[in-house]
Amino acid sequence: MTVPFSLEVEGLAFSYPDGHQALTGVDLTIRQGERVALLGPNGAGKTTLVLHLNGILGGGSGTVRVAGLPVAAPHLAEIRRRVGVVFQDPDDQLFMPTVREDVAFGPATAGIRGAALDACVRRALDRVGMAAFADRPPHHLSFGQRRRVAVATVLAMEPEILVLDEPSSNLDPASRRELADVLRSLDVTVLMVTHDLPYALELCERSVVLSGGTIAADGPTRTLLGDAELLRAHRLELPFGFDPRAVAARPGP
Numbered sequence: 001m002t003v004p005f006s007l008e009v010e011g012l013a014f015s016y017p018d019g020h021q022a023l024t025g026v027d028l029t030i031r032q033g034e035r036v037a038l039l040g041p042n043g044a045g046k047t048t049l050v051l052h053l054n055g056i057l058g059g060g061s062g063t064v065r066v067a068g069l070p071v072a073a074p075h076l077a078e079i080r081r082r083v084g085v086v087f088q089d090p091d092d093q094l095f096m097p098t099v100r101e102d103v104a105f106g107p108a109t110a111g112i113r114g115a116a117l118d119a120c121v122r123r124a125l126d127r128v129g130m131a132a133f134a135d136r137p138p139h140h141l142s143f144g145q146r147r148r149v150a151v152a153t154v155l156a157m158e159p160e161i162l163v164l165d166e167p168s169s170n171l172d173p174a175s176r177r178e179l180a181d182v183l184r185s186l187d188v189t190v191l192m193v194t195h196d197l198p199y200a201l202e203l204c205e206r207s208v209v210l211s212g213g214t215i216a217a218d219g220p221t222r223t224l225l226g227d228a229e230l231l232r233a234h235r236l237e238l239p240f241g242f243d244p245r246a247v248a249a250r251p252g253p
């Protein structure tokens with residue numbers, strides 16, 4: 001059976017109002033349940049692409065579809081429910097007095113009430129291992145805990161696709177691993193923007209390299225990260241001591 005697409009991007013080109021062309025014809029499809037890393041140097045267009053997935057940016061040429069639905073004016077409310085974006089800074093997403101209220105905010109706005117809302121919040125917090133923190137103020141939590149709660153606020157909306165911007169940044173090694181375990185356990189399509197190549201290798205079977213506003217490579221993460229020439233050409237660097245040939249020989253996540 002063919003797995004349906006979560007995301008279809010076709011010929012997407014976009015220039016900012018100052019004339020800078022940030023995307024120059026991007027074609028990308030992601031199937032339901034895939035975990036894909038979006039890699040690329042600073043200024044490659046990664047954020048610009050992500051902002052097209054839920055219609056924050058638009059007006060260029062080409063098309064974007066989420067679960068078959070065009071990302072366009074009549075569908076934007078539905079699209080924003082289906083595309084959950086976890087920003088790099090959890091404090092951009094947490095603003096209520098308690099963790100519970102932050103996680104409840106999205107579903108409550110979508111009209112879920114009472115026992116159904118409680119169950120939805122509990123499920124989302126359980127999925128990120130933060131149920132015990134439901135009554136705590138988010139600003140009393142550690143950075144890593146706040147990031148997990150930010151993921152829960154998005155999961156509470158039952159998204160079709162979870163988009164994470166630099167999920168491993170500012171996490172200590174244990175929090176980094178715990179978040180990886182959470183992401184691995186989710187039954188949802190994941191697109192992860194990251195400069196952390198070992199994290200991409202650990203979590204994503206497939207990676208896409210965006211460079212100069214266009215897709216420069218798309219394939220198994222271990223193959224791409226094992227290609228020293230590709231890494232050099234697009235300013236991607238593995239940490240010191242990471243052997244690209246050993247990377248290429250590793251089994252997938």
Ligand SMILES: Nc1ncnc2c1ncn2[C@@H]1O[C@H](COP(=O)(O)OP(=O)(O)OP(=O)(O)O)[C@@H](O)[C@H]1O
Nearest residue numbers: 016018020022040041042043044045046047048049
């Ligand atoms: N509002 C804007 N107006 C004009 N140009 C912009 C704007 N936002 C981004 N750009 C430019 O578009 C290009 C792509 O930027 P984008 O933020 O999408 O890159 P990125 O791959 O996410 O980079 P980084 O890894 O540094 O976050 C860059 O050259 C950037 O300077």
